[in-house]
Amino acid sequence: MPEGSGPFARLGFDARREVPSNLIAGGSVLGVVVIVAALGPAIAPYPFDEMHIRHRLEGPSLEFLLGTDQYGRDVLSRTLVGARLSLFMGFAATALSVAVGVPLGLIAGYARGAGGELVMRAMDVLMSFPPILLGLLILALTPPSLWKAAVAVGIVYVPVIVRVTRSVTLGLAQEEFILAARARGERTWYVLLAEILPNAWPPIIVEASLRVTFAILLGAALSFLGMGAQPPSSDWGLMISDARPFINEAPWMALVPGLAMCITVVGINLFGEGLRELLDPRFARWRS
Amino acid sequence: MLLYVAKRVAYIAVIIVVMSMLVFAITQIMPGDVARLVAGQFASDDVVEAVRQRLGLDRPLVVQYWDWAISFVQGDFGRSLIMERPIAGVVAEALSRSAVLAAVSFVLVAIIGIALGVIAAVHHNRPIDHAVSIFTYVGISVPEFFWGIVLILVFAGTFGLLPAGGYVPIGDGFWSWLSHLVLPTATLTFTLIAHVSRLTRSSMLETLRSNYVKNARAKGLPERVVLMRHALRNALLPTITVLAIDVGWLIGGIVVVESVFSYPGMGRLLVFAIERHDLPLIQAGILIVTVVYSVANLIADLLYAYLNPKIRYA
Numbered sequence: 001m002p003e004g005s006g007p008f009a010r011l012g013f014d015a016r017r018e019v020p021s022n023l024i025a026g027g028s029v030l031g032v033v034v035i036v037a038a039l040g041p042a043i044a045p046y047p048f049d050e051m052h053i054r055h056r057l058e059g060p061s062l063e064f065l066l067g068t069d070q071y072g073r074d075v076l077s078r079t080l081v082g083a084r085l086s087l088f089m090g091f092a093a094t095a096l097s098v099a100v101g102v103p104l105g106l107i108a109g110y111a112r113g114a115g116g117e118l119v120m121r122a123m124d125v126l127m128s129f130p131p132i133l134l135g136l137l138i139l140a141l142t143p144p145s146l147w148k149a150a151v152a153v154g155i156v157y158v159p160v161i162v163r164v165t166r167s168v169t170l171g172l173a174q175e176e177f178i179l180a181a182r183a184r185g186e187r188t189w190y191v192l193l194a195e196i197l198p199n200a201w202p203p204i205i206v207e208a209s210l211r212v213t214f215a216i217l218l219g220a221a222l223s224f225l226g227m228g229a230q231p232p233s234s235d236w237g238l239m240i241s242d243a244r245p246f247i248n249e250a251p252w253m254a255l256v257p258g259l260a261m262c263i264t265v266v267g268i269n270l271f272g273e274g275l276r277e278l279l280d281p282r283f284a285r286w287r288s
Numbered sequence: 289m290l291l292y293v294a295k296r297v298a299y300i301a302v303i304i305v306v307m308s309m310l311v312f313a314i315t316q317i318m319p320g321d322v323a324r325l326v327a328g329q330f331a332s333d334d335v336v337e338a339v340r341q342r343l344g345l346d347r348p349l350v351v352q353y354w355d356w357a358i359s360f361v362q363g364d365f366g367r368s369l370i371m372e373r374p375i376a377g378v379v380a381e382a383l384s385r386s387a388v389l390a391a392v393s394f395v396l397v398a399i400i401g402i403a404l405g406v407i408a409a410v411h412h413n414r415p416i417d418h419a420v421s422i423f424t425y426v427g428i429s430v431p432e433f434f435w436g437i438v439l440i441l442v443f444a445g446t447f448g449l450l451p452a453g454g455y456v457p458i459g460d461g462f463w464s465w466l467s468h469l470v471l472p473t474a475t476l477t478f479t480l481i482a483h484v485s486r487l488t489r490s491s492m493l494e495t496l497r498s499n500y501v502k503n504a505r506a507k508g509l510p511e512r513v514v515l516m517r518h519a520l521r522n523a524l525l526p527t528i529t530v531l532a533i534d535v536g537w538l539i540g541g542i543v544v545v546e547s548v549f550s551y552p553g554m555g556r557l558l559v560f561a562i563e564r565h566d567l568p569l570i571q572a573g574i575l576i577v578t579v580v581y582s583v584a585n586l587i588a589d590l591l592y593a594y595l596n597p598k599i600r601y602a
Contacts, residue, residue, distance in 0.1 A: 125306050129574075130581050132540035133558075137314055137574055140562045217431045221544050224433045225559050240434055244548065247437055247452075248445040258434040265429040 023274025029267025037084035044077035048234045057250045067252040069242065075252055078234035079260050085235045086264060089150050089219035089228075090212040096154030097161045097215075098208050104158070105165020106192050106200075110173055120166070123159040131156045131218060139227045146219075146235060149228035153215045164207045168200040202279040209272035213265045220261060236261045292593055300586045307578055308360070312353050315571050322567050326369050356571070365572040370564045375572045378557065383576065385455065386546070386553035390538050392469065393476035397538075398531060401481045405488025405527070406520060412493060420485065428482035432541045436475040436548035443471060453549035472549045476541050480534050487530045492523040525596055532588025539581055 041047065045065070052064075052072035060067045066076040108119040126134065138152040172178055173196070181195050220237030222228040229235030231242075236257035243253035323340035324331070331339075340346050344355070359366065365375035408420040427435075444452035450467050458465040495501060496519055504518045505511075543555030550556070554577060561569035 125303055125310065128303050128307055128582050128585075129578055130536045130539040132543050133574055133577055136543075136558065136562055137311065137570075140565075140570060141314065141317065213429075218540075220431050221433065221540070224431070224544060225547055226563065227559075237431070237433075240431075240437060244437060247441050251441050251445075254434065254437045254441075258430060258438070261434065262426075262430045266425070269425075269429065 020274040020277040022270040023278060026267050026270025026272070026274055029263060030271050033083055033087065033264050033267060036080055037087045040081045040084050044074070044080045046074040046077045048078045048081040049073065049232045050077075057246060057253075059250070060252060066256050067250060069239075069250065069253050070246055073232075075239075075256050078239060079236070079256050082234040082236045082239065082257060083260065083264070085146060085229060085233065086216055086220070086261065089146065089153065089235075090216040090268070092147070092150045093153035093157065093215035093219065094208050094212045096151060097157040097211060098204070100154070101158045101161025102165050102197075102204060105162040106169055106196065108162060109166035109169025110188070110192055110196065116166075119162065123162050126155075127159045132221060135218060135222055136225075136227060139222065144222075144227045144230060146223070146229040146233065149219050149222045150215075152222070153218050156218065157211050157215065160211065161204065161207065164203055165200060168203050169196055172196050172199055206272065206276045206279055209268070209275050212272070213268045216261070216265060216268070289593070293590060296586060296589055300582050304579055304582055307582075308357060308575055309353065311571055311575050311578075312356060315567055316349060322369070322565075325565060360572070360575070365576075366568040368561075368566055368569045370561075370566045370569070375569055378569070379554070379572060379576060382552065382554045382557040383580075385551065386542055386555065388469065389472055389476065389542055389545070389551065389553060390535075392473045393480070393541075394531075394535070394538060396473065396477040397480045397484055397534060400477065401484025402488050402524070402527060404481065404485035406492055406515070408485065408489040409492035409496065409523075410515065417489075420489075424482035424485050427478045427480075430479075431544070432475055432479040433544050433548050435478055436471070436545055439471050439475055440548075453551065455550075455552050468549075468551070472545050472551055475545050475548070476538065479541060480537055483530050483534055483537070484527060488523060488527050491526045492519060495519045495523045498522075525592065528588060528592050528595065532585055532592075535584040535588070536581055539577060 036043070046052075050073060052068060052074070055064065055068050055072040057070055058064055058068045058072070064074050064076070066074075066079070069075055069078070104119050104123075108116040108123075110116075129137070134156050135149070135152040138155060139148060142148060178191060178195055181191050186195075219228060220235070220240075223235045223237030224241045226241070229238045231238065239257040240254045243250070243257075246253055323336050323343060323345055326343065327336045327339045344352065356366070363376060365379060367373065368375050368378060371378060404420050404424070408417045411417045440452045443450045450470055452471075454468060456464045456468050501514060501519050504514045509518075542553065543558065545551070546553045546555035547559060554573065558570070558573045558577070560566075561573055
């Protein structure tokens with residue numbers, strides 16, 4: 001059982017432990033991106049799809065701070081509005097992975113026998129596809145869109161969450177308080193949901209937070225290939241794809257969304273690693 | 289060990305069969321009538337029906353799967369609907385071009401990644417370590433297609449040193465062929481190095497703290513011998529696993545990088561097939577790439593078992 005007290009004690013949060021600096025740094029960066037995503041159109045100088053035909057492929061100027069694209073659309077506005085698409089991709093896909101993966105992982109780890117075995121073998125099959133191919137295979141079915149890409153990315157990363165959940169559950173199932181609950185005659189679903197799950201969260205949260213960046217990058221790659229967000233959407237992957245033919249005349253078209261993605265991913269990665277240092281007792285021991 | 293090998297091989301074989309069923313099933317529920325697609329948008333219903341019979345699409349699914357699987361094993365992948373050519377030839381050509389990209393990048397990732405990891409571990413918490421961390425962190429934080437475009441901008445656009453994309457057969461001139469490989473492999477290598485170097489660094493740090501390394505140092509062995517013979521050999525075990533995972537990343541990266549550089553390999557072919565709803569080509573392409581991936585994972589598994597005495601003698 002985790003030590004310490006306070007409202008986060010269940011998550012293994014120990015008030016005496018120092019808050020890792022990368023958690024603060026990553027959290028601040030992520031906070032800024034979230035604010036930008038939330039405000040989006042409100043802080044963008046122009047609507048993301050407004051075309052200024054007389055100002056095609058213009059470099060940064062006072063009128064268009066980060067230049068314009070091949071239709072004369074403001075790159076800054078498009079990038080700002082694109083933040084919400086990128087975050088949606090990252091968090092929606094990861095939420096799906098967790099929603100599907102955690103129950104399956106609990107079953108696989110707790111219910112030994114055919115059921116658990118079947119879950120793990122199914123995950124083996126899913127993991128035998130290279131991630132992007134599984135995504136493409138799922139997306140090949142229907143006309144592409146951003147939310148379908150998010151579903152595909154979510155499915156791709158289900159096995160990772162299943163594995164983490166299963167390994168935690170396997171460990172917890174041997175703990176005395178679980179044996180006690182079973183000896184009391186508690187039902188299986190009660191043991192899983194009320195006893196195991198609350199104690200299994202820390203590693204799952206850490207894994208999920210690191211998955212968010214994988215989801216953002218994979219989603220952007222799918223959009224780049226034309227299998228995700230569709231024009232005139234200002235998804236960053238799609239913006240970079242649009243920029244490819246104009247890269248020498250208008251490099252800002254690719255550099256601005258690319259940099260935005262870099263900042264977002266670094267922020268979330270730092271946050272996830274900070275979270276791991278905070279929640280994972282093993283990690284804390286290594287540090288000291 | 290032999291039993292272990294047999295088990296792994298059998299397991300992968302089963303997985304591949306299940307995957308082939310999955311690929312077949314998913315492509316079956318794809319919207320769009322294949323017969324209509326082949327016959328053309330304005331063909332009469334009779335013509336469409338004739339095409340359906342010619343392609344055998346009117347038979348039960350199980351029969352269709354069985355036929356497909358059998359001819360697949362025999363090396364007959366069917367005909368591409370769009371290109372009107374046997375798929376085997378198309379795929380072999382594309383696969384060989386992708387294999388060149390993959391092989392060069394993989395070797396570079398392994399060599400540079402391990403070297404950077406060892407350098408970082410030896411200089412733990414000193415400026416070189418931090419520089420390596422930042423370098424690899426940047427590589428991992430940005431999608432490969434963005435790096436590809438940045439490289440095109442710098443080396444093809446600004447300096448005009450290398451071609452921005454495309455492909456030249458090696459028969460048309462070695463240097464020209466090579467120059468078309470530089471940017472794609474550089475992009476792939478840069479985005480994949482992070483995994484290898486970070487893992488090598490952390491497992492190297494762990495082994496450097498171990499008692500047998502302390503013992504080797506206490507014996508008075510030169511530092512170079514301690515590092516290479518005692519520490520690195522043991523530290524490389526997890527690196528081999530991550531290199532196998534990198535094969536999967538490499539395949540994903542290749543799909544994207546080929547699109548960026550208009551490189552006519554397997555990745556471009558697959559994206560093309562999906563865009564055009566070329567059913568036989570999608571089925572064959574995805575299955576072949578997945579089989580390659582599974583075999584690569586199998587080799588990594590066996591290599592790991594061979595190098596790890598705990599498994600070898602179990």
